[in-house]
Amino acid sequence: xxxxxxxxxxxxxxxxxxxxxxxxxxxxxxxxxxxxxxxxxxxxxxxxxxxxxxxxxxxxxxxxxxxxxxxxxxxxxxxxxxxxxxxxxxxxxxxxxxxxxxxxxxxxxxxxxxxxxxxxxxxxxxxxxxxxxxxxxxxxxxxxxxxxxxxxxxxxxxxxxxxxxxxxxxxxxxxxxxxxxxxxxxxxxxxxxxxxxxxxxxxxxxxxxxxxxxxxxxxxxxxxxxxxxxxxxxxxxxxxxxxxxxxxxxxxxxxxxxxxxxxxxxxxxxxxxxxxxxxxxxxxxxxxxxxxxxxxxxxxxxxxxxxxxxxxxxxxxxxxxx
Ligand SMILES: *Cc1c(COP(=O)(O)O)cnc(C)c1O
Numbered sequence: 001x002x003x004x005x006x007x008x009x010x011x012x013x014x015x016x017x018x019x020x021x022x023x024x025x026x027x028x029x030x031x032x033x034x035x036x037x038x039x040x041x042x043x044x045x046x047x048x049x050x051x052x053x054x055x056x057x058x059x060x061x062x063x064x065x066x067x068x069x070x071x072x073x074x075x076x077x078x079x080x081x082x083x084x085x086x087x088x089x090x091x092x093x094x095x096x097x098x099x100x101x102x103x104x105x106x107x108x109x110x111x112x113x114x115x116x117x118x119x120x121x122x123x124x125x126x127x128x129x130x131x132x133x134x135x136x137x138x139x140x141x142x143x144x145x146x147x148x149x150x151x152x153x154x155x156x157x158x159x160x161x162x163x164x165x166x167x168x169x170x171x172x173x174x175x176x177x178x179x180x181x182x183x184x185x186x187x188x189x190x191x192x193x194x195x196x197x198x199x200x201x202x203x204x205x206x207x208x209x210x211x212x213x214x215x216x217x218x219x220x221x222x223x224x225x226x227x228x229x230x231x232x233x234x235x236x237x238x239x240x241x242x243x244x245x246x247x248x249x250x251x252x253x254x255x256x257x258x259x260x261x262x263x264x265x266x267x268x269x270x271x272x273x274x275x276x277x278x279x280x281x282x283x284x285x286x287x288x289x290x291x292x293x294x295x296x297x298x299x300x301x302x303x304x305x306x307x308x309x310x311x312x313x314x315x316x317x318x319x320x321x322x
Contacts, residue, residue, distance in 0.1 A: 036205040044146040044179040047186040050200035054162025057176030064192035068093025073109035075101035077121035104129035115140040116149045120252040120301040122243040131155035143250045166278030173207035222249035225309040249304045258297040261286040267319035277303035
């Protein structure tokens with residue numbers, strides 16, 4: 001991978017012989033954004049487009065590819081914010097129905113939306129079943145990163161990332177991405193982004209590029225530590241169920257009730273009590289504060305960072321004992 005590239009914060013570039021060149025106005029594209037798109041596209045096996053956030057990328061897919069009266073089939077237990085976004089878009093005539101992504105999507109779907117793995121239930125989709133219909137398939141592979149799941153290789157049409165999470169990796173860049181195989185679909189999404197304006201900023205693209213340079217070592221370390229911690233949690237008497245797909249930093253586990261969850265999340269010292277995932281530092285939170293009764297009251301979501309895994313376990317063990 002390349003070394004450090006300059007940040008070009010220009011919003012305009014001179015025409016060449018009276019005609020717009022590759023870069024003309026920053027709402028369409030800009031050099032630092034284009035360089036980050038090249039790097040991510042290479043990693044995920046398609047054409048990448050950066051957005052101001054993962055949610056902006058999700059909204060763009062629905063608004064650019066669907067019309068009023070059409071239906072999205074959304075994996076149940078997928079990222080809470082995605083369901084909330086789709087509820088918001090219902091006013092514009094786009095419906096959504098939920099389905100169990102470990103089986104086939106409903107046949108009436110005009111767009112199938114799966115998550116690999118789902119956040120915070122950590123189920124994996126049945127890729128074969130999801131891609132068997134003629135409807136296009138979006139796979140949110142935020143928690144996996146391209147190191148563990150490449151949706152386009154699995155037959156999906158669009159890979160979606162909240163690059164805010166593991167790809168940028170340091171909790172200092174809000175950024176989303178779509179990676180697309182079909183050039184016409186990519187062109188349509190690019191046109192939609194240019195017209196509506198949710199492109200990522202150059203500084204954020206630069207932070208993403210820097211994050212990508214260490215992605216492989218970060219994810220390998222997080223996977224190793226998360227596997228060890230999941231195993232220790234499974235053997236712990238205060239823990240009812242542990243969900244982890246065997247790769248990546250994200251897992252969830254249940255303690256008896258909301259009070260127990262509150263006690264554990266506020267008792268850790270090394271592990272921060274905050275949201276998000278895929279960062280270099282570990283964090284833990286009860287998801288019911290955001291998702292209400294959609295999740296068990298005692299469900300705690302843990303994202304494992306790069307700290308010493310023994311120190312992480314000692315911290316969790318003392319919090320679970322408290
Ligand atoms: C965080 C997240 C999103 C939304 O991304 P933002 O960058 O916060 O807008 C979408 N999908 C998943 C799986 C996420 O974890």
